[in-house]
Each structure stands twice: as C-alpha cells, then as structure tokens.
Amino acid sequence: MKVVACTWMLFSMCLLGHRLIVYGEADEGQVLNNFLDSRLSRKPSPVMRLPAPFDVDTDSIQPQDGSMEADKISALPGQPDGVDFNLYSGYVTVDSKADRALFYYFAESPENSSTNPLVLWFNGGPACSSLIGAMAELGPFRVNNDGKTLSRNNYAWNNGQLPFNRDERTLHRIPGRSRLFVFKYDLGLSSMGDKSTAKDAYRFLINWLERFPQYKTRNLYFAGESYAGHYVGNGWIDDRTDYLGRYDYLWTHALNSDETNKGIHTYCHYFNDTDPEQCAKFINKSRIERGKIDWYNIYAPRCQLNSSSSDSINGFDPCSNHFISSYLNRADVQTALHAKVSAWDICNLKMYRGWTDKATTILPIIKNLMANGIRIWLYSGDLDSIVPVTSTRYAINKLKLPIKTAWRPWSTDEEVGGYVVEYDSLTFVTVRGAGRLVPSYQPARALAMISSFLGGALPPPVLIQNKNRR
Template sequence: MPRTAAAAAPPPLLLLSAAAAIAIAVAVAAPDGHLVASLPGFHGAFPSKHYSGYVTVDEGSGRRLFYYLVTSERDAAADPVVLWLNGGPGCSSLDGFVYENGPFNFERGSDPGGLPNLELNPYSWSKVSNVVYLDSPAGVGMSYSLNKSDYTTGDLKTAADAHTFLLKWFELYPEFQSNPFYMSGESFAGIYIPTLADEVVKGIEKDLKPRINFKGYLIGNGATDQDYDFNSFVPFAHGMGLISTELFEDASTACHGTFWGKVNNLCQEKIDRVHWELKDLNKYNILAPCYHHPEIQELEFKNSSLPSSFRKLGETEKRFPVRKRMAGRSWPLRAPVTRGRMTMWPELGGRSLPCTSDELANAWLDDEDVRAAIHAEPKSLIGSWELYTARIEYYHDTGDSMVKYHKKFTAMGYRALIYSGDHDLCIPYVGTEAWVRSMGYRVIDHWRPWYFGGQVAGYTQGYEHNLTFLTIKGAGHTVPEYKPKETLAFYSHWLSGEKI
C-alpha cells in the first residue's frame, strides 16, 4: 500500500519568530482569550456568546486545529453541544458557518471589493444548541501544522486528531462536559463522523477524562459505502427524468447493476453517455443553476469510473491541467480511489468547484481584521483561507464501508439521523436509503411525509435502535443552505427527542 510522502523523513519544522511563538502560546492559554467580542461586517450585539481559536493536538509537530463555538441562544448551560464537520476531504467547516447553519447570513456589500454585510440568521442551529465548527484535518481552513509531513494524512489520523481535539476542548470548557454531545455534518463527514465516533466510544470505554457525554449523530448526504453511493447515480438520474428510459435500460443491461469501478467496455460506453447527459447540471442540486460555466465538470464526469492513470489526456484535460492537490466542498462524484489514495477534484479538472461560488467566504475570511477578531493566524503564517484546501498533499482513504459503524453504534443505543436532500446528484438519496435498509432493522415508523408550515417537507422512516432516515424535499447536497427553515425544524425536533 504505497504512500508517496509517508515514507520520507519528516521535514524540519517551519521557523517562527519569537513574537509569533509567544502569540500562539497566549492564544491557547484560556477560553477567556478565545471570546469573540465583535466581527467586521456585523453591527449590533450577538444573541449569544461566541468563542474561537486553536487547540493543539500534537505539541511535537505544532499541529493545531481551529474551531468556532456559537453558544446556544436558548439555554447554553443545558442545550446540547453539537460538533459540525464539512466534507471533502479537505473542506473547511467555516463553509457551514458562512453558507449553511451559522449565526449569520452573509450578503454582498455595496463596495464590490469590500467585506460582506452580516445579518443574523433566524434559522441558525444556535437557536437550540451550542455549535462547534471544526476545521479538520490540519491543513484545512484555518487549521495547520508547523510540520508539512502532517499534510500527508487520512481517515484514521483525522479521527484520532479530532478525538484529541474534543478531549482538550472539553478541558477548556468544563461547563459543557455534562451537556449531551452530538456530531453532525455532511458529505465526506459521512466518513469523518463514524470514524471519530469510534474513537470517542473507545475513549469512553477506557474511561478517558474528561468523559464525553456522547449521545449520537446526524449526517446529511453522507459518503458511506462506495457500492451504495456510486451505484445510485444512474437509477437516480432516470428517476428524476434526467436520462431516457432507453439509456437507463441499456446501461442497466450492459453494467449488470454496477456503474462504477472496473467495468466492461460496453458498460463504460453507456456510463460515459449518462455522464455526458448530466454534465451541464449542478451536481449538488439539480434544481439550482450553475454559478459559473459547467464546462469544467466534463473532466470529472469523463474520468469518474476508472483511475485517471488509465486514460489519455483529452481536450478538456489540456484546457484544465491536473494539479497534485486535494479539494472538495463535498465528496467528489464517483472519484476513483486507487490503492487507498483518493483522487480529488482539482486533480480531475481545476481550482473552481463546478457551479459553486465561495467569493463571500473568501473575502471575509482572508481579511486580516476578521482573522484577528476570530483569533485565527494571519495569512503570512498559514496562507489564504480556501473553501477546499490546496495544502493536503495525500489523503489515505481506508475504503471501508461505514455501515458496520452505524450498526455498532445504534446497537449500543446511540441515536442516528441519516438525512438526504432529495435533489442531490453527488450522493443521491436512493443509495443512502438503500444502505440504511440493508442494516436489516425492523421498521417502527413506516414511510410517511413530514410537514413544515402545513406543507410536505420530505419523507421519513423510523427504525428500531434509534435509527431514522429522512429526506428533505427540493434540497441539494448542502441541506441547510437550500432549506434552512425546514432544516432547523427537523434538527430541533430530533435533538429534543420529539417525533419529526
């Protein structure tokens, strides 16, 4: 299992000035130093307290993870603490803070080159919970390491570091140690959360202190099992009327139900045809327009079934040359995994994610006054903020199905909510529903609509062992971004143990 950078000797630590070293030491001295008093672009009082800063997870390498805590606007002392993780791997969780369930709505200001305006988000998850946004692993968002060898990482190291972060974070905030603790996230967090939960559960069994009061998790449009996830796009595309019945039947016959990986030539021809039919869609929400021209998606669709090393460069690849770095606002659509190494979006086509804009987040988080306000290091030390990182050089994906983790945790009594925006082409709901059903649990709340504002907001099915599957009608890959009102509704009900 070769790992190109892992076998090399670690490079020397980056040198810091004495002033920078002192500043880092002071920044993590106490939570009082993490209080966010104000934020550029926002005028007024926060409805609850905000804290942010770094937690060092490895002293030797200077590996530090950045977090932003928004305390509950309702009852911070009693409400759950919820960890939020965006996907990728390589996506900053400040993406969720800015565009999804954070305390503010970001609007473009009157000055085209200026900072965005921040207004309170009436559907922030902080209405009913304390939310911790964590940039993970090191190299993502504002998190970093002084040792570049740490940018060779993977599922297991990411989970171990996040567990270390949680233990140290609860030491910094002992007032939250008794609160119910949940994990949440989307996309590749479908890998992050089960592997982190496994570390947390093992720590509880070992009686590690502080004891984490772990109660369960909720995952949206999560990467879970390659067979279920990657085989769902053809049936989903047909069910949504995106491809003809003739093409669907031809592909099904040629591929024998397997639409990714090592397939026969006729199957590959049919898959390529399906990809071509879908190439101009916003894969994160087939109902939404593309922010910029979708031409750069062609390479991703073209190379989605076989490793890129098996293919010759075509015209699209020549226009958008491969870059050896990682990325991902979200789990890449059928990106190949070769001997454990994930092939990420920039390697498939270019810097910009298809149909996605991150201009407001970039403008705000790259501003030095903003960085000072949230206690993040300046660009001179850690570089520009990126929605998806260019720093991580190698990510090792174990390739394991996460279904075994879900069976383990639910059998132990932990609660799990698996939800899906039903118009996501990236991780279609049909694959997610299929793996949930594959667990073999007895249905105790049969498939039914759930409502918001007197209207059907989606469908849900409840299983024994505290497992719930839920769809959100009209939502895409990043559910809180597309349906904030409905999301806060099911989130609030589920956290409180009420029927959705």
C-alpha cells in the same frame, strides 16, 4: 461528559481538523464528485470497523497555548447589530510534539447557554472546510453578496425556535426547541485519512473540553454532511450502494439516458468491474448528458457572478461560496477569528489527493452503534445528485432493519417538509425541496428536523385542518 447520540452518523470517528484553515481551488461537491469517480474502477479499500472502547487517557491531554478568554471574538467585521450570544475561535493543540493543532469556530446559544446541549458539525469533501456550514448553512451569520458584511441567520442551529409569525401554534408542534451550541473547525495540511482523522479529532474534543470545562456535563451530538458520513454526517457511507444510488438518481430524474445507466451498471467496478475503460467512457457520457447543472441542487440556478442580478432559492444565493471566500480572506476577518493563515478556500486539494485511508463501507460501525443504543438519524435533501436520497435508501436497505414507524410526510407550517421512516435506533428523514446543503436551501425545515431530533421525537406530522363550509 455524557455522549448521548450521534445526530447523523459515526461516533467513534468524530472530529476533523488540522492546523491551517484550508486552501485550494474547488468546492465540496466537485471534490467529492472527483473522489467518487476516481474509485469506480479501483479495488475496494478495507471495511472500516469500530475500534475497541477507550477512556480518556493522559496522553490525549496536550499542553495548550490558548484559553477560552483569549479565544473570545469581540466582533466579526460587518456583523449586524444586536448580537446576543458569544462567539469563540482559535486553535486546540492535538499533538504538541508534531506542533499540530485544530482550528475551531464556536457559537453559543442566545438563551439557556448554561444548560443547552453541544452540537458539533462537520463538512466533507474529503478535505473541505467546515466554515462552509458556518457561513452558508446553519451558522449564526450569512455572508452578504458584497463579501464584506454579514446578516443574521434566523434559522441558525444555535437558535431553538422557528421564527414563524403566521401561526403561533406551529411553534408548539416543533419538539425539542432547546437552543443549540454549534462549533466548527477546519482542515489543514497533513497526510490525512479516516483513521488519522479519528485520532486527531478525539484529542481535539478532549482538549477543547479542558478549555471549556463547563460543557463536560452537557449532552453531546454530532452532525454533518457529504464525506463526513465517514465520521459523522449524512452522505457517503457505503461505496457500492452510494454509487448505485447516485447514477440511478440521475437516470430516474431524466438526467441520464437508458444506455448510459445500463453501461455504468455493466462496466463499473462497484457493479461488475468487467471493463474499466468502458466504465470511464460511460461516466464521461453521464457528465455530458446531464450538462452544466448545479450538482448540489438539480433544479437550482447556477452561479452567474457577471450577471446584474443573482437568482436565489429561499434567500440562498448560488454564488455564496464566492462571497464567503472574499470575506474569509480579508485580513481583518482573519485577525478577528484568530486565524493564522495567509489564504483560505473551501477545499484543500493537496490534502484530498493524499487521503490514502478510505474505507469502503461504514455500515458495520452503524450496526455497532445501534447495538449499543446510540440513536442515529440520516437525512437527505431530495434534490441533491451527488450523494442522493436513493443512495441513502439503498444503504439502509442493506442493514435489513425492521420498520418501527412507517414512511409518512412531516411538516413545519401545514406544508409537507419532507418524509420520514423510523427503524430501530435509526431514522431516515428527507427534506423536500432541499439540495445538498440542506440548511441553505430549506433553513426552516432543517431547523425543524434538528429540533425534532434533539427533542427525541420524529418530525411533526402534517396536520389537516377541517374547515366548516357554509
């Protein structure tokens, strides 16, 4: 298998998962928010560094009960008509002695499935389910608000072409339109951390490829969001800059006062660490000042389940987590997914509280990857306040990289879709009007972004049409 690039971050810490689909009571943003605040007054953890290269060893290949044929999903309950691609899900054993296995969900592409690359997606938390990405972001289906039926996601990442109808020329401005393979997996109950995640994840990938040997020769890409920045995704990559960027984002977007911003800079550990009690005071003040807003998207409506109508942004319902939970907790859905669970929820709080191995920064790994020619993209929705665009920019600035292509706007349909700057081996992309779950809020722009990456080109520039005036 040829590993070509990391779509957003970390190659050596690749997969994530454990035996049971997760359960708990929280969402990805809340878990990460609590996780971050809990570390503000603590001493930093060791820096994560890239381990020595290793080849596939015989110990990594584990005895398996499952098979590709047995894992094939005949149909998901409530799925729309006309599904033209294969779905698979099941468990891959990563430690037969400990009886530990990882759950995965895999959607093939509708076309060219014999030659297309494989894209692996992670959600974060830590200890949150990647079925968030499958059902609310970039997967082939979205759960409808009845919690019982599915609709087709026209901008799913196992598609490769943007379904624009207004101007066929737009399609030709999107490079890398090959169809994608996306597979997802979930966390279960175990003592977890960054290093153990890497070990189990590596074994998972090796054994999954034994089950699906036709993908061993494909190009492989990794993608993700949130705390998945510690193993692959956009998001939490360096404690000091991430904290600084987070609270500076709240201040610059008029969500926190001057006094609160100054207090956090003065008293919190990752800034100066002069008074942990004062730090906690100003962190709490920050919460009160910003009020009850959607941290995922500071301008989005909040979920109102009891309302007669639900507001949405670009078709994304802020109550989608509730609909997904209802759907995935149905017995017929779990049977169709070959899932061995009694309950499912977005995040596993027990695992999150036991996440003891937490690196302070993974910037040394990013440097190592770039030095070895691995192509990395970091992306941010510009309305996310949990791991905001400012945090990513501060972290990149610490790398002191020379600029290859200056900051410029990019577009999908003669409209600014975001901004991009290219460094040597690293590219930073913002997605305009997107919150934390970028493919949820801006699905067309997210698909344009990933298509550009796979095509080996920057997102397309904004084209200015000159119209003759009479």
